[in-house]
Amino acid sequence: MSQFIFRRVLQAIPTIFGITILTYALLNAAPGSPVATLAFGPRTTTAQKNALAEQLGINDPVWKQYIRWLIGNDWQEFRKLDGRGNVVTDANGEPIMERGTQKGILRGDFGESFTSKRNALEVVVEKFPATAELGGLALLVGVVIGIPIGVIAAVRRGGLFDNITRVMAVIFSAVPVFWLGLTLLLIFGSQLGWLPMGGRHPSDYFLTGKVTLLQRIEHLILPVTVLATGWVAIFSRFMRASTLDVLSQDYVRTAQAKGLKYHQVWFTHAARNALIPIATILGPAIPGILGGALITETIFSWPGVGRTAYQAVLNYDYPVIMASVIFVSIATILGYLLSDILYALIDPRIRLS
Amino acid sequence: MTTAGSSAHASPEGAVINLSLDEEYESLSLWQLALRRIRHDYLTLGAFTVLIILGILSLLAPVISDALDVSYRRTNMENTFAPPGSPGHVLGTDDLGRDELARLLYAGQVSLGIAFSAAALSLLIGTTVGVIAGYNQGGRFGFIDDLLMWFVITLNSVPSLFLLLIIAALLTPSVGTLILILALLSWTSTMRFVRGETLSHREREYVVSAKAVGAKTPRIMFIHILPNVFSVLIVNLASDIGSLILVESSLSFLNLGVRPPTPSWGNMLTNAQTFFTKGVHLVWLPGILIVVTVLCLYLIGDGLRDAFDPQASKKVA
Numbered sequence: 001m002s003q004f005i006f007r008r009v010l011q012a013i014p015t016i017f018g019i020t021i022l023t024y025a026l027l028n029a030a031p032g033s034p035v036a037t038l039a040f041g042p043r044t045t046t047a048q049k050n051a052l053a054e055q056l057g058i059n060d061p062v063w064k065q066y067i068r069w070l071i072g073n074d075w076q077e078f079r080k081l082d083g084r085g086n087v088v089t090d091a092n093g094e095p096i097m098e099r100g101t102q103k104g105i106l107r108g109d110f111g112e113s114f115t116s117k118r119n120a121l122e123v124v125v126e127k128f129p130a131t132a133e134l135g136g137l138a139l140l141v142g143v144v145i146g147i148p149i150g151v152i153a154a155v156r157r158g159g160l161f162d163n164i165t166r167v168m169a170v171i172f173s174a175v176p177v178f179w180l181g182l183t184l185l186l187i188f189g190s191q192l193g194w195l196p197m198g199g200r201h202p203s204d205y206f207l208t209g210k211v212t213l214l215q216r217i218e219h220l221i222l223p224v225t226v227l228a229t230g231w232v233a234i235f236s237r238f239m240r241a242s243t244l245d246v247l248s249q250d251y252v253r254t255a256q257a258k259g260l261k262y263h264q265v266w267f268t269h270a271a272r273n274a275l276i277p278i279a280t281i282l283g284p285a286i287p288g289i290l291g292g293a294l295i296t297e298t299i300f301s302w303p304g305v306g307r308t309a310y311q312a313v314l315n316y317d318y319p320v321i322m323a324s325v326i327f328v329s330i331a332t333i334l335g336y337l338l339s340d341i342l343y344a345l346i347d348p349r350i351r352l353s
Numbered sequence: 354m355t356t357a358g359s360s361a362h363a364s365p366e367g368a369v370i371n372l373s374l375d376e377e378y379e380s381l382s383l384w385q386l387a388l389r390r391i392r393h394d395y396l397t398l399g400a401f402t403v404l405i406i407l408g409i410l411s412l413l414a415p416v417i418s419d420a421l422d423v424s425y426r427r428t429n430m431e432n433t434f435a436p437p438g439s440p441g442h443v444l445g446t447d448d449l450g451r452d453e454l455a456r457l458l459y460a461g462q463v464s465l466g467i468a469f470s471a472a473a474l475s476l477l478i479g480t481t482v483g484v485i486a487g488y489n490q491g492g493r494f495g496f497i498d499d500l501l502m503w504f505v506i507t508l509n510s511v512p513s514l515f516l517l518l519i520i521a522a523l524l525t526p527s528v529g530t531l532i533l534i535l536a537l538l539s540w541t542s543t544m545r546f547v548r549g550e551t552l553s554h555r556e557r558e559y560v561v562s563a564k565a566v567g568a569k570t571p572r573i574m575f576i577h578i579l580p581n582v583f584s585v586l587i588v589n590l591a592s593d594i595g596s597l598i599l600v601e602s603s604l605s606f607l608n609l610g611v612r613p614p615t616p617s618w619g620n621m622l623t624n625a626q627t628f629f630t631k632g633v634h635l636v637w638l639p640g641i642l643i644v645v646t647v648l649c650l651y652l653i654g655d656g657l658r659d660a661f662d663p664q665a666s667k668k669v670a
Contacts, residue, residue, distance in 0.1 A: 018507030026519055170655075174647035176599050178606045179640035182625050186636055190629040294514055295603055299626075309515060310607070313522040321519060329510050 005341065012333045019329045020105070023322060024066050047087075069111070069322070072104030105326070111319035113312075120319035124305055124327050130200055131304035134297070135289030138224045142231020147278070149232065150239025151266075154247065162240075169233040181226045181299040188222060195222055198301040223300040227293065231285075238277055246274040276347045283339020286331050383584060387660040397656025400649040407646060411461030423452035425459045426614055434632035445634050448624065457638060460616040465646070467532050467611070468597040472590060474536035479543025480586065484574045486544065487551025498548075505541045513538055517600065521609035531610055535597055543586065543593075550582045588661050592654030595647040602643050618643045 060068075087095050103109035110120040153162040189197040196219050246252060247270060255265045294306030301307070305324060312320035391397055410417070418424055423442065429450030437445045437453075444453040482501060490498040508516075520526075520534050554560060555578065563577050604610030605619030613620055621639040628635040 014503060015507050015510050018503060019511055022507060022511070023519065026516075026523065170651055171644070171648060174595065174599075174644050174651055176602050176606075176619075176640070176643055176647075178603055179622065179643065182622065182636055183640065185626070186629050186633065294512075294518070295607070298607065310518060313518050313609075316523075325511060325515055325519070328512055328515060332510050332512065 001341075001344075005337070008337050008340070012337075015333060016326070016330065019326065020070070020322070021066070023325050024069065025062070068104065070104050070106050072107060072109060105322075110323040110326075113320045114317045115312075115315050115320075120317075120323040121327075123320050124308060124323045127303060127305045127308045130302060131289070131293055131297070131306065134220070134223055134227065134302055134304060135293055137220060138227030139231055139285055139289060141224060141228040142235050143278075145228070146232040146235025147239045147275075149236040150241075151243050151274070153236065154240045154243035157244065165236060169237055172229050172233050175229075177226060177230070178295045178299055180229065181222070181296055184222050184225060185299070198299070200303055223296050223302055226296050226299075227289070234281060235278070238281060239274065242277045243270070243274045246270045249273075276343070279339055279342040279346055281339075282342065283335040283337070286335030286338075383661065387657070390660040391656060394656050394660065397653055397660075400652035400656070403645065404649040404653065407461060407642075407649075408465060411458050411465060414455065414458035414462055417458060418452065418455040421452075421454070423455045425451060425455035425616060427451060434628075434635075436632070437634050444638060445632065447621070447635055448628065448632070453635065453638060456616045456621060457618070457642060460618045460621055460639065461642065461646075463528065463611055463615060463617045464598055464601060464619070464643075467528060467535070467601050467617075468594045470532045471535035471539065471597050471601075472594045474532065475540040475593070476543055476586060476590065478536060479540035480547050480579065480583065482540070483544040483547025484551050484579055484582070487548035488555055488570070488574050488578065490548070490552060501544075505544060508538070508541055513600075514603070517604060518607070518609060521604055525612070526610070528611060528615065531601070531604075535600060539593070539597065539600075543589075547582050547586070550585070551578055554578045554581055584661070588657045589654065591650050591657055595650030595654065598643065598647050598650070 090096050108121075112118065113120050113123050116123060149165055153165050156162055185197060188195045198219075200216075200219055249270075252265060252270055255269045260269075293302070293304055294310055296302065297304040297307040298310055305327065309321065309324035309328075311317075312324060414425070421441075421443065429446070431450065432439075432442075432446055433448055433450045435442050435446040435450075437443065439445055442452050442454070444457065447453055447456065486498040486501045489495060516538055517534065520538075521531070524530060524534070526534055551574075555573075560573060560577060563573050568577070601610055601617065602619030602622075605617045606622050608620065608623050611617035611620050613623075618639040622636065625636045
């Protein structure tokens with residue numbers, strides 16, 4: 001097992017490098033320059049802009065910027081700048097040189113956010129609890145509702161419940177996430193006024209710092225509903241197929257034939273095997289939560305990783321974009337690894353190799 | 354197919370007729386069989402009809418807006434948020450007083466056009482790369498397959514919405530580049546499928562015999578293997594188009610896809626939250642059109658899958 005995990009982690013390394021190259025190449029193919037956004041001000045001179053670009057390292061060739069981003073720039077010297085982008089000179093009029101401060105991502109430094117001037121990784125990671133709260137709850141709701149639906153649909157196969165849930169699953173898969181969120185907001189937030197219009201806390205939270213459990217739940221209901229509908233559809237479909245598969249097995253027929261009660265057959269014999277395929281969707285669920293949450297978080301102003309990434313993209317905040325992409329990608333790779341391990345733990349017939 | 358010899362020893366006339374009917378039935382092609390099954394699948398036919406109507410209405414957008422004397426870009430700040438059924442505007446007007454019906458129809462052109470073109474392009478890329486990778490796997494040019502698979506795994510490890518967001522935000526795409534971007538990010542699943550199929554096809558007798566008579570590698574890949582893999586792919590095309598409509602509308606909603614003033618069902622919803630109190634129809638109408646279109650495409654996809662592979666549907670149902 002440990003050998004398997006070790007090898008999978010090793011295999012992930014070229015993938016992660018691929019991801020960094022891919023995103024870096026994309027960012028550099030873009031026409032928009034962060035200097036334009038950063039130094040946007042009527043009184044910023046060309047000299048100040050150039051000095052700023054030099055300090056940000058944007059004028060260097062792509063490969064040099066990429067390497068610097070990997071291993072840092074504390075081995076290079078730059079002209080010292082003041083807060084407005086002016087070159088600081090010594091008494092002789094010579095520019096004062098100083099060493100770069102970045103350590104590079106290989107040493108755990110994702111650089112500074114262009115907009116907030118804070119550590120880029122920190123900007124992303126501090127949003128993780130909010131994302132995990134939303135995504136985790138949605139996944140939980142999806143499992144708790146979706147699995148029983150799938151089982152009942154399979155047991156009453158071809159019946160009314162089965163047909164209704166299947167039609168519902170197709171319809172919901174055709175509804176765009178953002179529109180579902182909008183209509184729920186329209187009905188429950190705007191027209192009925194039952195639930196808040198978004199955010200994680202009531203608007204006076206930042207003044208009072210007080211939030212009750214009820215208020216937190218109120219803010220969670222709509223975004224969790226939006227994310228959970230997708231999971232319910234996926235889990236019910238998977239569970240229906242795998243239950244049908246298990247119910248036609250010989251050992252289930254044997255259990256029925258020897259006169260066991262229905263719930264005994266189901267819970268002690270069939271359920272454990274029917275649940276195995278669920279492990280395969282739990283891994284891909286992680287990027288699903290983060291990716292799907294990007295739209296949900298934006299609509300409900302939920303302060304999570306997805307919304308942060310979206311705002312970073314709009315602001316051309318390269319370090320934060322990179323940090324969020326790497327964060328989410330590593331979560332994806334770990335998710336797949338986790339689901340493989342889980343699969344092997346649940347099903348002893350599978351040998352990892 | 355009925356030879357003189359086989360009909361000779363079937364002496365009762367009925368048997369002969371049955372035999373020949375059976376043989377005629379057997380000789381139907383995959384497509385003919387599928388067509389025969391779909392003819393009785395009213396759900397799929399219904400979905401197809403709705404989709405065709407939507408497509409025709411969208412294509413006729415200029416004609417319809419001329420006939421109703423409305424325009425999708427003429428603003429009228431004195432008649433904003435008119436409700437459906439207002440005089441002169443069947444489905445009301447939007448926040449700038451533009452006719453909602455005309456905008457929905459033009460947006461349909463854009464959304465359907467983007468999804469169909471992107472799906473076709475992604476199919477083209479996916480099959481070509483898939484056949485090349487699969488055919489060369491483990492061979493003299495095996496490094497091509499290794500490299501392509503590394504690229505595909507890398508691409509799949511980044512949630513596609515993140516990638517789309519970055520590309521769309523940085524390139525500010527036109528409709529043409531948007532099609533290209535969507536296609537470039539959605540070909541990987543087709544590629545993996547085709548690669549797997551090619552791996553199994555290249556060991557079959559017809560490929561071996563093609564090699565034996567001296568066919569060149571490109572000929573084997575694209576003239577012999579490709580047609581055999583392709584028919585299975587067509588089946589997935591409908592649901593792929595549906596998914597692409599969802600992706601395009603999400604991007605446009607986030608204001609990173611189709612940019613105003615060009616309407617798309619997604620970007621008509623960008624400011625939906627400000628319409629909540631003034632014009633609810635502006636929230637409902639574009640969304641309902643997206644749902645109906647995607648639903649039809651998914652139903653057609655399911656229907657086609659059943660039609661081409663009846664065994665598969667029996668296993669699932």
